[in-house]
Amino acid sequence: MIRIRRSSERGHANHGWRDSFYTFSFADYHDAAHMGFHSLRVINEDTIAPGRGFGAHAHRDMEIITYVLDGALAHKDSMGENHIIGPNEIQAMSAGTGIVHSEFNGSEERPVHLLQIWIEPAMEDVHPSYQQISFDPAERHGKFRLLASPHPGADGASAAIHQDARVYAAEVDPSHTLPASIKTGRAAWIQVARGSMAVNGQALNQGDAAAIEGETDLVFTGNGQGGAEFLFFDLP
Amino acid sequence: MQDVNVVVVFQSRFGATEHLALAAAVGAVQGSALIRLRWLAEESGSDDPERPRMMREYVGPRETDANWAEAIVLAIPDRHASLTPEFQSYLDSLRQMHEQGKLAAKCAVVVTAGAASNRFREAVAAVGIEVLPAASGADSATAARLSGRALAEHVRATRGHQAKSNFV
Numbered sequence: 001m002i003r004i005r006r007s008s009e010r011g012h013a014n015h016g017w018r019d020s021f022y023t024f025s026f027a028d029y030h031d032a033a034h035m036g037f038h039s040l041r042v043i044n045e046d047t048i049a050p051g052r053g054f055g056a057h058a059h060r061d062m063e064i065i066t067y068v069l070d071g072a073l074a075h076k077d078s079m080g081e082n083h084i085i086g087p088n089e090i091q092a093m094s095a096g097t098g099i100v101h102s103e104f105n106g107s108e109e110r111p112v113h114l115l116q117i118w119i120e121p122a123m124e125d126v127h128p129s130y131q132q133i134s135f136d137p138a139e140r141h142g143k144f145r146l147l148a149s150p151h152p153g154a155d156g157a158s159a160a161i162h163q164d165a166r167v168y169a170a171e172v173d174p175s176h177t178l179p180a181s182i183k184t185g186r187a188a189w190i191q192v193a194r195g196s197m198a199v200n201g202q203a204l205n206q207g208d209a210a211a212i213e214g215e216t217d218l219v220f221t222g223n224g225q226g227g228a229e230f231l232f233f234d235l236p
Numbered sequence: 237m238q239d240v241n242v243v244v245v246f247q248s249r250f251g252a253t254e255h256l257a258l259a260a261a262v263g264a265v266q267g268s269a270l271i272r273l274r275w276l277a278e279e280s281g282s283d284d285p286e287r288p289r290m291m292r293e294y295v296g297p298r299e300t301d302a303n304w305a306e307a308i309v310l311a312i313p314d315r316h317a318s319l320t321p322e323f324q325s326y327l328d329s330l331r332q333m334h335e336q337g338k339l340a341a342k343c344a345v346v347v348t349a350g351a352a353s354n355r356f357r358e359a360v361a362a363v364g365i366e367v368l369p370a371a372s373g374a375d376s377a378t379a380a381r382l383s384g385r386a387l388a389e390h391v392r393a394t395r396g397h398q399a400k401s402n403f404v
Contacts, residue, residue: 055293056258056273058265076293078258098265100258100273102293 001214002200005034007192007207010045017052021045023191023209037211038187038235039163042118045207047111048073053104059095063119063161065148066091066103067169067231069193071112077101081130089134090147092159096126115193115231121162131159137171142178144168144232166234172197172222180218180232187235188212190220195228197221204228240269240391242384243301246311247323248290249281252349257311259377260347263384264309267392272301276322297326302333306395307343307387310360311380314350319359327363334364341395345370345387347380 011022011029022029023043024036036042041062053074066073072086077093078100085091093099105112133156139145148167152158161167172178182188190199190210197203198221199210206228212218222228242264246257254275261271275294281287302308308330312323319327333339343366346357361367371386373379 051292053292055295056261058261058271060265060268078262080255098262100261100265100271104292 001212002202003211004202004204005209005211007205010207017049019047021207036120037189039120039122039165040117040189040233040235041120042116043189043191043209044116045114046116047113048105049111050105051108054102056100056102058098058100059093060098061121061124062095063121063148063163064093064095065117065119065159065161065167067115067117067147067193069113069115071110071114072106073112073114074104074106075101077130079128079130083132085132088137089132090159092131092133092148092161094121094126094129094162096121096124096128096162099128115191117167117231119161119163119165119167122164123162126162133157133159140169140229141171142173142176144170144178144180147231164236168232168234169193169229170220170232171227171229172220173227174222174224176222176227178220180220182212182216182218182234184216188215188218189233189235191231191233193229193231195226196223197228197230198223204230240264240267240307240388240395241272241305242269242307242309242388242391243272243274243297243305244309244311244384245274245276245297245301245326246309247276247278247313247320248311249278249284249286249313249315251286253311253313254286254290256347256349256376256380257309259380260309260311260345260384263381263386264307264388266381267385267388269307269384269388269391272305274298274301276326278320278322280320299329299333302330302342303338305342307345307391308365309384309387310344310346310356312346312348312356314348319356324359327359330363330365339363339365342366343368343387343390345383347376347383349376
């Protein structure tokens, strides 16, 4: 079964300095029907004005992945990590026993546009950690580029998270197809970051998402107008 | 489940006491607290290189923060022999709140990098609220973290809160 979550149905908060769309309940947006999907708890699409951002705040027991679409995001945390991430990079943070961090637009001129993802960990009270992964955009072009998984290997090409989930980025060209499979008993979430596409014939536009359960074979097709960039979550 | 609320008020010009404040905040989070971080700007630090960033990332402490909090972490730089005018003014505002009965049953801890903690602790105790002893640790950041945690756990133990939180 494939259920579509339209972009326009998401929660929305425009604070002037921050324009946010909430796929699942978050902050002042609460919808009991959209509290998350399996271990996926948050997908927020934020556009943050130049020089603005989130002051120091705390997290605990959460895997937090940030995927920047445009611009630069400056991160500073209680572990001493102080970084700027941009497109073709992800930041993955295991909050574990507790972290305090701030996130600000790293530019004084351009807005930053990003997706922030929270995945509930399989275990609590892990030691907090920070990872930043860069990749060549060609690695997601016409294929699935693994961003995070529980056992990413020693090459540092993807981030380790404390959940049996896999997060991929992919781009599909106009009128091209990209097949994928899901193991029986697992679920998938598709989040369109840019462009338009279809999953098993169901059209998705930027900001749309698809919740997939009980399916094993998927075909993604890029829309003829320009294809799409999307995130694929393989979830327990 | 009722959370413990902890406000961390700090003064930092070059980032060292900010580091302690963050460590204390992490400790409070480890003690299952909700936290707020508040920065007291120093008038004399108007040219500090870290000032623009801190002005962007933090707001100053307000009365609503002290009302909200059940416990206060005060992270005080030890560059000075005594409290800065800004910190003294903040403690004066807390004293007024205490005299108005607004800080009843609240407690505090002082974290600092140097040997001045006892002196600062006495100054905070003069506000009238309970001041817990700071924890010791291998370094000042560890001590700050343990102090933040102990403060949150003390509040929970004395208020009868249950351990473990559901915040993220």
